[in-house]
Amino acid sequence: MAVSLQNKLVVALSSRALFDFEEENQVFESSDDRAYMSVQLERIDQVAKPGAAFPLVRKLLAFNTAEANRVEVVILSRNDPVSGLRVFRSSRAHGLSIERGVFTRGRSPYRYLKPLGAVLFLSTNEADVRDALEAGFPAARVYPNSVRAAEQYPDEVRIAFDGDAVLFSDEAEQVFQRDGLPAFIEHETERASTPLPPGPFKPLLDALDRLQKAGEGHAPMRLRTALVTARSAPAHERAVRTLMQWGIEVDEAMFLGGLDKGAFLREFEPDFFFDDQTRHCDSAALVAPTGHVAAGIANLLKIS
Template sequence: MENIPCKPGTAFAFIKALQNVNDKLLEKNADEEEIFDVVLVTQNHGDTSIRIINSINHYGLRIERASLTGGSDPIEYLKAWNTCLFLSADVDQVKKALDHGMAAAVVQKQVTNETTEQLRIAFDGDSVLFSDESERIVKEQGLLDFFAHETAKANEPIGEGPLKNFAERLGRMQKKFPRYSSSVTDNPIRTYLVTARSMASAGKRALLTLRSWGLEMDETFFLSGAIKAPFLKTINPHLFFDDQPKHIKAASETGTPSAHVPHGIAQDYCGKQKIKRTLSSQF
């Protein structure tokens, strides 16, 4: 079995695209230091990881750093690696990483999408790039109070969400290449904001928040509650990050590689709904 390569997973094309960005950065500047550094973190023991190493080499993945923890909790090692983004299929480990202030998400298991050179990342807004401040009002007080809140706070930035720092790093790398040109593929990184916010009623604050961070999305979609999956299918991102399981499920079912960010009020709300359904089934 050690010589049989593992099948590509959901994040395979994502990692290949990261490598392409690194190649483009180093072509521009051989001394460039701000490049992606992929670290493999696994709770496997070293002597059971030969197949992983063989698979990495088989697919031409340049992953030179790793922590093989032999069953111990990898969270402290993530801090030692100065982790910018932690991806895992283990929801408990992701929640621990988020609690430690790291950007993290649960990658959904599905067939990997086709490898493309341009790195395309799609972000939800509230509870992902932004804090859950506004989403909390929607859940607890309703849409009318949400719109009133956004109008009153229109010129005040929204708080930072768990993936804000990762998006900022993407933005810094992106600015090393032509930002605007006749072809959208001239830049090896393309970013998308796909939010349920309405444009006229709640879009201004989101855009001003991004501006205050010095962050600009290449494409922004204010869907005002419309289903996200059809738009994501057209975008065809390497990863789509969202805090709500229903959006992740719909995106994954239509072939969009997705990563759930278990953060914010939506997690409490989903938990309450699950409890309610369980109680209902008992009577």
């Protein structure tokens, strides 16, 4: 019978997203890939320290049981195959069941997301993240120095999402950027009963919802999700109704009306938070593992 990753939640991530390779990356930045490869080979038996995405990966893998393997984690990295040896050894030392990896030695690896069927790609390389998003895959640039998640919820995966340009399209954000807050509120109030088009992370939310439902009653892990958005009443209604129309429930919703998200994320304690705006990511990274979703008009304005 052919091996398949179908019907699994597949997460692909770079080695630097999973492990703390910041010191080794400085060697690469100041020299070249051969110097980096040499350092990784010298340290091949030195177990790498956890990186920003490590807590999320460990908890997602804990959904797997002897009866059902529902989650697959794959290393998808610009690293060379030799450096990949340390990644797999460190994974094994940390008790992470990671068996598959693709190492492209400097080339963008995003094309391999399609044959993997990945519903999430985490990388510290912004160009790779943008490539993946443009190809239709949920992807985020990991803040490697973001604060690691607290370990108070060992049996619960906690993930927080921004709304516009992340879970939802940036339709409303375009109105805000073009015409300002009053026009945004009017636009969303008039369309309160019209679902927002899906954003880049809708496939991940769908997959997490399926994972939660498949494991109910017998999986060792639970999933808790939160919508953390700058929307406020009355613009909140369209967001809630959109989730209802999708048939997906989130456990918590925070309509903050422009308040700093970091303080609220500190209380929610997510294993990962996704947002499309760097100012929110900068704040969030001080309290939780964070990924920037380079999608929507806010990011187009930044690079134009």
